[in-house]
Amino acid sequence: MIILFDLDGTLIDSTDAIVDTFQHSFKVHNYPHVNNEKIKALIGYPLDIMYEELGVDKNMIWDYVDTYKEEYRKISTIKTQMLPNATQAVKIASQFATLGIVTTKTGKYSKILMEHFGLMEYFEVLIGREDVINPKPHEEPIIKALESMNTKNREVWMIGDTKLDLLSAKNANINSIGVLSGYDSFDTLKKFTDIVLTDALEATTYLQNK
Numbered sequence: 001m002i003i004l005f006d007l008d009g010t011l012i013d014s015t016d017a018i019v020d021t022f023q024h025s026f027k028v029h030n031y032p033h034v035n036n037e038k039i040k041a042l043i044g045y046p047l048d049i050m051y052e053e054l055g056v057d058k059n060m061i062w063d064y065v066d067t068y069k070e071e072y073r074k075i076s077t078i079k080t081q082m083l084p085n086a087t088q089a090v091k092i093a094s095q096f097a098t099l100g101i102v103t104t105k106t107g108k109y110s111k112i113l114m115e116h117f118g119l120m121e122y123f124e125v126l127i128g129r130e131d132v133i134n135p136k137p138h139e140e141p142i143i144k145a146l147e148s149m150n151t152k153n154r155e156v157w158m159i160g161d162t163k164l165d166l167l168s169a170k171n172a173n174i175n176s177i178g179v180l181s182g183y184d185s186f187d188t189l190k191k192f193t194d195i196v197l198t199d200a201l202e203a204t205t206y207l208q209n210k
Contacts, residue, residue: 001097002156003207004145004174007105008043009161009182010200011086012113017072017079018043022050025067031056043183044162046104046135069106076109077116083181085201090122093204100125100145102158102168104135124149137167142174159203166192177203 005011008018022039026032034054042050047068051061093099099122103110107128114120127145134140142158158169161182166189169176178189181199189196197203 003097004100006160006165007103014080021072024071089200089204094122102141136164139171142172
């Protein structure tokens with residue numbers, strides 16, 4: 001079996017790091033104050049799409065993204081934590097499956113975070129935003145991850161907390177589980193997958209007992 005995990009809202013809680021870094025970028029560029037809840041509602045999307053949805057001029061978006069990345073690099077490990085049960089989920093999953101990470105976060109910083117938490121060794125592959133042209137919900141990140149893995153005669157599952165993860169899985173023609181530890185509601189997730197569970201540990205246990 002192969003299990004691909006999303007990061008934000010599935011394995012980690014970096015809400016504070018993301019929101020604080022967005023507010024930092026707005027301050028640097030003298031942009032009008034944006035409500036934190038509006039930022040949180042877009043977590044899971046690529047940074048450029050988040051900035052566009054928050055009203056930043058298209059011609060300026062990549063300047064904001066650069067400012068964001070510079071600040072995020074400084075604070076990400078300080079203001080990010082593993083979600084409850086997530087470390088246990090990864091360790092259990094590694095006993096019966098090959099693991100990968102598919103995220104819209106920058107892969108470079110995602111790897112640093114996983115190394116910080118002592119978990120990167122459990123993952124065979126990590127696909128981040130810079131590794132693909134088309135991020136989730138496109139299938140490309142999942143296809144790219146699977147290209148480097150032995151998929152022959154193996155079930156493949158994506159575990160994620162937003163519709164973007166589940167749509168990406170559907171587009172890549174693999175199985176998916178939605179988890180309620182992150183940013184989308186049960187009703188939203190249920191539209192895109194048959195299986196919605198509490199968190200990564202419950203999802204992992206479900207797959208272990210299949």
